[in-house]
């Protein structure tokens with residue numbers, strides 16, 4: 115089979131091609147040297163680089179206002195890559211105490227095996243963060259918006275503290291996406307996104323992103339290639355297609371979420387609604403300054419009847435699938451106490467405000483009344 119692109123003549127495909135090839139052919143050793151040395155553009159082996167990942171990274175670098183970006187095989191791969199690229203044995207990390215569970219495991223359980231230590235601190239307690247950063251922690255890691263209670267981190271204030279202590283400030287922006295906020299413009303050094311969620315947007319890819327300011331790309335690229343964290347072409351191709359509608363999807367889903375957050379309060383059996391767009395949310399004011407164009411598509415509510423009421427809701431509102439991820443075009447639902455926070459003790463869950471009746475919605479872009487009708491069924 116010919117791989118010569120000349121059959122296209124002068125035609126250029128409107129849609130970017132999918133380069134589903136794990137390796138490239140080269141005319142001679144000189145060409146290989148030139149590509150390897152970065153003198154000429156080109157690709158050799160897909161684990162090191164391939165056109166679909168490069169395209170996606172370049173587009174996302176623009177969206178994140180970054181100097182560089184790299185796509186990885188998952189959000190967790192992106193977090194692993196930044197640790198592997200920047201940390202040495204003996205380094206200390208300061209991290210939020212309300213991170214995604216697997217990130218907490220990576221920092222708290224896995225990294226110590228490689229000589230890293232992490233201290234977990236409430237990112238809203240700036241004096242505690244400042245104290246923990248001293249003297250010279252290697253890295254500060256927080257999420258823009260936490261799961262599931264959607265607490266916000268004051269990124270500009272945290273960036274100033276990280277800068278003062280010479281620490282690299284890394285922000286997981288998955289729940290906000292670059293549509294709502296761009297952490298690099300607020301002083302972060304590196305932003306990480308799970309593209310598996312809203313950015314991919316259709317629950318059919320597993321990918322991550324690192325984007326940053328400054329000179330870190332060679333180290334991050336080496337870590338990704340050597341530790342085998344690279345993204346596959348088809349997922350990159352799908353994610354690029356998802357990007358075309360990301361601003362529209364985020365707008366529509368945020369509008370739906372705000373309407374639902376206000377409407378849910380009056381519904382029978384609902385004892386609490388958690389949404390940063392509500393004036394009673396703990397970080398409502400911060401949300402106003404941190405987020406642009408909306409408060410996001412994630413929303414939680416508590417059912418007074420606890421776990422039994424949640425089970426009833428799941429069975430009755432079957433049009434909102436119980437699906438413990440987020441960012442699909444349609445509304446999905448999760449139960450943090452049984453999924454993301456399952457392995458915390460009941461006392462710790464209580465301390466964090468995660469009750470057995472708490473339902474987390476990833477609000478989609480359906481017409482609002484379709485979602486409301488389904489929620490009404492669940493509450494019946």
Ligand SMILES: Cc1ncc(COP(=O)(O)O)c(C=O)c1O
Nearest residue numbers: 188189190214286288308310321
């Ligand atoms: C906030 C956050 N960060 C990181 C991740 C990990 O992303 P991935 O599942 O793409 O590895 C997740 C996954 O749910 C997440 O919610």
